[in-house]
Amino acid sequence: MHQGDRNQLAFLAVIGSLVLAAYFLLSRLYYLYFHPLASFPGPTNAATSRRWIYRVTDSGFPEEELEWLHKKHQTSALRIGPNELHITDVSKYKVIYSQANPFPKWGEFYEAFNSPHTVFTEVDAKMHKERRRLLNPVFSRAGVFKLEPIIHDKARTMIKKIDRLREKNDINVYDALRCLTTEVIMEFAFAKSANMLEEQETSFESWFLTAFDAVAGSLWKMQEFPLLRKVAGCLPDKVVERLDPQLVNVFRMLKYAESCLNHYEMHGNTTSHPVVFEDLSSLSHKNKVTEALDILIAGADTTASTLTAGMMHILSNPKIHTNLVNALGGVGAYSGNAEVFQLLELEKIEYLTACVKESLRVGMAVPGRLPRIVPHNAQPFVVDDKVIPPGSIVSISAYTMHTSEEIWGPDARIFNPDRWLKPESKSLDQYLCTFSKGSRKCIGQNVAFAEVTIVLAYFFRSFKMALPPGFQPPERKDKFTMECNPMQSIPIPKLHRLIESAQSPTLNRPAIGNVEDAEQESGAEISSSPESSGLVSMRGKGRTASFHDSSDVAPALLRTNINIHIHINGNSHIHRQFFPCILFVPD
Numbered sequence: 001m002h003q004g005d006r007n008q009l010a011f012l013a014v015i016g017s018l019v020l021a022a023y024f025l026l027s028r029l030y031y032l033y034f035h036p037l038a039s040f041p042g043p044t045n046a047a048t049s050r051r052w053i054y055r056v057t058d059s060g061f062p063e064e065e066l067e068w069l070h071k072k073h074q075t076s077a078l079r080i081g082p083n084e085l086h087i088t089d090v091s092k093y094k095v096i097y098s099q100a101n102p103f104p105k106w107g108e109f110y111e112a113f114n115s116p117h118t119v120f121t122e123v124d125a126k127m128h129k130e131r132r133r134l135l136n137p138v139f140s141r142a143g144v145f146k147l148e149p150i151i152h153d154k155a156r157t158m159i160k161k162i163d164r165l166r167e168k169n170d171i172n173v174y175d176a177l178r179c180l181t182t183e184v185i186m187e188f189a190f191a192k193s194a195n196m197l198e199e200q201e202t203s204f205e206s207w208f209l210t211a212f213d214a215v216a217g218s219l220w221k222m223q224e225f226p227l228l229r230k231v232a233g234c235l236p237d238k239v240v241e242r243l244d245p246q247l248v249n250v251f252r253m254l255k256y257a258e259s260c261l262n263h264y265e266m267h268g269n270t271t272s273h274p275v276v277f278e279d280l281s282s283l284s285h286k287n288k289v290t291e292a293l294d295i296l297i298a299g300a301d302t303t304a305s306t307l308t309a310g311m312m313h314i315l316s317n318p319k320i321h322t323n324l325v326n327a328l329g330g331v332g333a334y335s336g337n338a339e340v341f342q343l344l345e346l347e348k349i350e351y352l353t354a355c356v357k358e359s360l361r362v363g364m365a366v367p368g369r370l371p372r373i374v375p376h377n378a379q380p381f382v383v384d385d386k387v388i389p390p391g392s393i394v395s396i397s398a399y400t401m402h403t404s405e406e407i408w409g410p411d412a413r414i415f416n417p418d419r420w421l422k423p424e425s426k427s428l429d430q431y432l433c434t435f436s437k438g439s440r441k442c443i444g445q446n447v448a449f450a451e452v453t454i455v456l457a458y459f460f461r462s463f464k465m466a467l468p469p470g471f472q473p474p475e476r477k478d479k480f481t482m483e484c485n486p487m488q489s490i491p492i493p494k495l496h497r498l499i500e501s502a503q504s505p506t507l508n509r510p511a512i513g514n515v516e517d518a519e520q521e522s523g524a525e526i527s528s529s530p531e532s533s534g535l536v537s538m539r540g541k542g543r544t545a546s547f548h549d550s551s552d553v554a555p556a557l558l559r560t561n562i563n564i565h566i567h568i569n570g571n572s573h574i575h576r577q578f579f580p581c582i583l584f585v586p587d
């Protein structure tokens with residue numbers, strides 16, 4: 001190359017870099033000072049690039065970070081992306097997620113689920129309405145009653161297996177529940193079950209759960225790198241498998257869904273209950289498979305994580321535990337006779353329903369953002385006396401709704417079934433946002449409600465249960481739906497440890513009501529540190545955990561058998577946890 005050519009290339013490289021630098025600088029200036037959302041407070045990095053929210057989302061449980069930032073900036077409309085606000089004004093929930101005029105779903109977010117035009121991902125209101133009309137009957141209350149025998153059948157299989165294994169093997173309750181809920185929805189969506197509950201002789205492991213974890217694990221990456229998603233979508237399966245071996249199970253899952261549809265198309269519905277395929281006859285083969293698979297993914301882990309969280313909370317408070325067992329007629333009342341547990345009967349047990357609702361509230365399986373676009377040609381959307389420009393992306397999280405003291409009172413974060421049993425409690429239903437609200441609310445909520453009710457009844461009538469002393473809870477992970485970090489899932493300890501736990505004074509103690517009591521109980525020191533914006537800081541012996549406020553600390557102490565060492569850094573990197581480990585105490 002001539003010297004002249006080299007000079008020219010160097011010149012072009014310098015100009016290119018300058019143009020790029022000017023572009024970044026100008027776009028930063030635009031987003032910070034001239035964008036329609038420029039006047040809304042939030043972290044600077046969030047205003048200029050979406051990387052900030054991807055990073056926070058990927059960190060595990062973004063809602064706590066957002067809550068802290070709302071407090072820090074003293075705002076109900078926090079800027080969390082160049083064009084996105086997170087809202088905490090709870091009165092606006094029904095405006096965004098309304099029945100008559102809902103704000104439309106933000107397409108880019110839902111594209112990452114890689115299931116275009118299903119009832120869950122469809123952005124176009126008309127097309128969504130049409131698909132929902134097809135599916136509504138099978139998800140109705142009448143449809144759920146027809147599905148009820150399947151739930152009993154699967155619950156009995158699970159209980160029997162736990163009973164068989166509990167003396168010799170560790171049992172992971174979270175996995176057991178995931179197998180159960182997946183199988184129920186499979187029967188419902190595919191007219192066939194993969195027999196996950198019995199897949200392994202001595203555990204509840206299943207290739208299907210591995211596939212689920214792979215799907216959930218890749219979701220935020222798919223959000224962050226839409227190009228990667230598009231490229232991966234064009235590559236042959238074999239190449240994708242090579243790039244990410246975990247995806248083998250995902251393809252296996254797709255193939256399984258397809259084989260179920262083929263079976264259904266050849267033999268028709270051979271079950272005694274309605275199945276989703278029946279309502280989808282007008283769709284193409286491919287769309288039927290995607291819809292059924294989406295319903296399976298939407299309904300399986302969500303219900304299992306709610307159940308797991310609910311059981312942990314119930315077991316962590318002896319009073320609630322005893323009340324529930326008594327309301328159900330005592331442990332051992334289950335005699336293997338399914339008649340005892342008919343849903344209609346169970347729904348009359350007020351304390352059980354209260355525990356179900358509280359499990360759905362506190363153990364919300366979809367705690368995070370459900371992003372929507374502020375519509376044009378509508379009433380101005382005003383938060384903090386500021387009009388939010390049409391075209392902006394907004395959301396109010398279930399986490400925000402369910403931790404609101406304005407709605408639930410000072411014990412908003414505490415698992416308290418009694419809140420549902422007061423004369424005025426009926427009005428609280430409108431604030432239970434676990435399933436979202438309006439025209440895009442969960443179509444499977446009747447199914448989920450039935451499953452949680454029936455399975456809690458089976459567990460608490462079949463076994464004496466207790467949390468083990470001093471176990472390490474797994475990290476809570478929000479991957480759109482709540483997951484336990486599989487690496488940290490703790491198995492149920494073997495029988496010789498049950499005696500120890502049954503004698504543990506912690507398990508018989510009433511809930512500790514406040515920080516002073518908690519300090520006394522634990523011998524640990526609890527303090528509020530100003531640099532962490534009122535978050536609770538606590539030092540003691542043992543392991544590390546973090547809590548958002550003092551009301552969280554007391555029940556946590558009880559649950560974790562106290563010797564915990566809590567510290568919170570200025571950045572409020574918080575790991576609040578729930579516990580998939582439950583002991584089965586022999587009668």
Ligand code: HEM
Nearest residue numbers: 119120298299302303365366370435436442443444447448
């Ligand atoms: C405790 C269990 C469950 C929770 C917490 C839950 C939560 C939710 C939430 C929050 C949404 C709205 C999502 C959004 O706006 O992006 C939703 C939608 C949906 N859920 Fe559920 N769900 C549960 C169980 C189920 C079950 C059992 C099924 C199926 C059998 C199901 C199927 C669906 C479907 C198909 C949608 C999309 C509805 C639409 O957009 O019209 N879910 N769910």
